[in-house]
Amino acid sequence: MxxxxxxxxxxxxxxxxxxxxxxxxxxxxxxxxxxxxxxxxxxxxxxxxxxxxxxxxxxxxxCGNSLGLQPKRTQTRLNQYLSTWATQGVQGHFKPLQDSPLPTWLDADERAAELIAPVVGASVEEVAVMQTLTANLHLLMSAFYRPDINGRHKIILENKAFPSDHFAVETQLRHHNLSPSTSMVLLSSSTAQQDNILTTSEILSAIEEHASTTALLLLPGIQYYTGQLLDIPTITAFARQRGIFVIWDLAHAVGNVPLQLHDWDVDAAAWCSYKYLNAGPGSIGGMFVHNRNSAVTKLITDEKPEEGYSNRLAGWWGNDKKTRFGMANKFHPVKGAAGFQLSNPSILDITSLSASLEIFALAGGVxxxxxxxxxxxxxxxxxxxxxxxxxxxxxxxxxxxxxxxxxxxxxxxxxxxxxxxxxxxxxxxxxxxxxxxxxxxxxxxxxxxxxxxxxxxxxxxxxxxxxxxxxxxxx
Ligand SMILES: Cc1ncc(COP(=O)(O)O)c(C=O)c1O
Missing domain, CATH: 3.90.1150.10 (Aspartate Aminotransferase, domain 1)
Incomplete structure (x- = not known):
């Protein structure tokens, strides 16, 4: 002793x-x-x-892998938000206040996108602070998973995926009248590998095996149970070369390890903000959509409003700000990830997240x-x-x-x-x-x-x- x-x-x-x-x-x-x-x-x-x-x-x-601690400035910023609401009511949406560090509520999502973009290695246009992780995975799959039962219909994920990801994939398949038994490919480590550590070569060979019938790959940047950080750039490149759309669940990676989502050519990603991002339990999540997947390529005409952008489940907050309050029933998405937003975001959540992201900036970044x-x-x-x-x-x-x-x-x-x-x-x-x-x-x-x-x-x-x-x- x-x-x-x-x-x-x-x-x-x-x-x-x-x-x-x-x-x-x-x-x-x-x-x-x-x-x-x-x-x-x-x-x-x-x-x-x-x-x-x-x-x-x-x-x-x-325990920051589960719930990050509360920054002291969260209380300060939330009090400033509450004072704005108490004293300005609805004007808080658009009236800037002198000496306030907070954006008007109408601009809060854009400001938060500016703060999160460097954390995930993306341009501001490629990220949206919105919804929650599982909801965002569903929204991304609703936009980008377009199965063809005679061609590409499979989704590859890990067999020990976080249950929410597993359920999301399973129910997406059923939503498209497909069966998980034929369209869901579950990756597992070979028996030689202990503890479900997936080697990059095991992942690549499973992708190769199912390449011609796979539409989508969904993997975690960091595996929640083992803590393994996957080789995001190598796996992404390999799957994309084979025509597979690649989505990463970054719950355990965001704010924890440096990410270069744009340069790694990732198609899309989603994350939560209550772990290493310290935004508080259940706080607002985020998503990345590579700009090649969210471009608005044509003038959107009223006759064929869906032309010129990838289809998606839409809401008014994804509509171009210039026409959003025109209240016309024609969806003209903002280009970029912001065009995937549905609702006006919780300012309580965004204020809390932004308070923590101020500290990331003070620290010099991830x-x-x-x-x-x-x-x-x-x-x-x-x-x-x-x-x-x-x-x-x-x-x-x-x-x-x-x-x-x-x-x-x-x-x-x-x-x-x-x-x-x-x-x-x-x-x-x-x-x-x-x-x-x-x-x-x-x-x-x-x-x-x-x-x-x-x-x-x-x-x-x-x-x-x-x-x-x-x-x-x-x-
Ligand atoms: C890897 C992973 N995916 C999905 C989720 C579910 O997140 P949410 O409840 O924010 O949708 C979690 C939650 O901890 C997670 O760790």
Whole structure:
């Protein structure tokens, strides 16, 4: 035990040095980090302000892969939005206010698109901040999945896709009177590969096998369970060369790893904003549509309004702003991804998302954050792999690829069978928040915007204790 505690003391010292040297340390105070007593509390506090409470010991929050923490400026921006609404009513839509950092509501979607475009590597015209992730996947498929039962009708996805993606594909097929048994291709890793890590060559050979009958490929940028980052440019190029439309689900990739959706020639993508983008639970999502897929190529005439743009399920907010309020029943889409919008967006949501994106800009963008993220996750992995609970007792293993190019912030830890519930309980008792994926996985994600190297050490210490407690209870 002495060697374990001296190893932890060394780790603590290295963490202190790494945190001192961290150029991005200034972003952590931008966030509300719950204290340990707040995490344990079952009451709604009168104030969410940590400084107002006596207990200022911060929890170890490593769950940004599920729900990002709240930026302090979110409250400021939301209050500004609420004041605008309270004092201006409907005028908030179009009346700019002096000294307000917020756009008029009519321009809020455009402003948010400007902020998100660099995060996903797209032009502003190629992104829309709208709806939610599953809704956006459906909207993209409604526009771009045009099956021909005698030709291309299949959709390829992974067999362990997030259930919502699986349901979306299945119901799209049924919507077109097709059967998942013949039109749904589920990718799985070969038996040689453990833990459903899909190699690029396995994915490419499945695409090759079904190339002539496949219309669409839907894959996750980062797999939610394993944390594997797929090779988006290689897979996209390979599928597109074979005439397949490529959509990426970027739930776990957006704000986590640098993306170059335009340059990688991705056809379309969708994401949510409540994980690494810290916009709050269920907040507004977004989509990317490559400009070759959203161009308005002809003058839209009233006789044939559908000519000149790809068909889609439409709503008034996708209509060209110049004619949107003319209230004519002729759909003239804005060119670009904004032409796929349906409804006027929730300004509450957009304000919250934009507040967090301000911090991404302050940090110098996702590229800069990724440099810290790689260091943080490598540091955490190094500590985990040195634990006796790993090396000797084999109470867990890391199922996320060990190559940092094949993962984002998250490490997924597969626990020995039967330990999960107790481990989570023991971690919570120690003020440590991670998330669980049944039956046996916990996901641990140090987010570079607000986590520290010190958090990684605290986690490993608590995790060791939690594993030992769970293992002895299981005996
Ligand atoms: C990979 C993935 N796809 C889809 C979803 C569903 O997202 P939403 O509920 O925002 O539609 C999630 C949610 O966490 C997810 O992780």
């Amino acid at each position: 002495a060697s374990v505690s001296s190893a932890l003391a060394d780790a603590r010292e290295s963490a202190r040095q790494l945190d001192r040297d961290d150029e991005l340390a200034f972003t952590r105070p931008e966030f509300n980090i719950p204290t340990k007593s707040q995490i344990a509390s079952t009451r709604l506090p009168e104030s969410s302000n940590n400084e107002a409470s006596n207990d200022t010991t911060k929890s170890v929050y490593l 590229g800069k954050l990724r440099e810290k993220s790689v260091k943080l996750t490598n540091f955490l992995e190094g500590l985990l792999l040195a634990m006796p609970e790993f090396t000797e007792e084999k109470l867990f293993r890391v199922i996320t690829p060990s190559d940092s190019k094949q993962r984002g912030a998250q490490l997924s830890l597969m626990l020995r069978e039967g330990l999960l519930e107790q481990v989570i309980h023991e971690l919570e008792k120690r003020g440590v928040i991670v998330d669980e994926r049944r039956p046996d996985v916990i996901r641990v994600a140090p987010a570079p915007l607000y986590n520290t190297f010190g958090d990684c050490v605290e986690f490993v210490e608590a995790f060791g204790e939690a594993l030992r407690a769970a293992a002895s209870a299981a005996k």
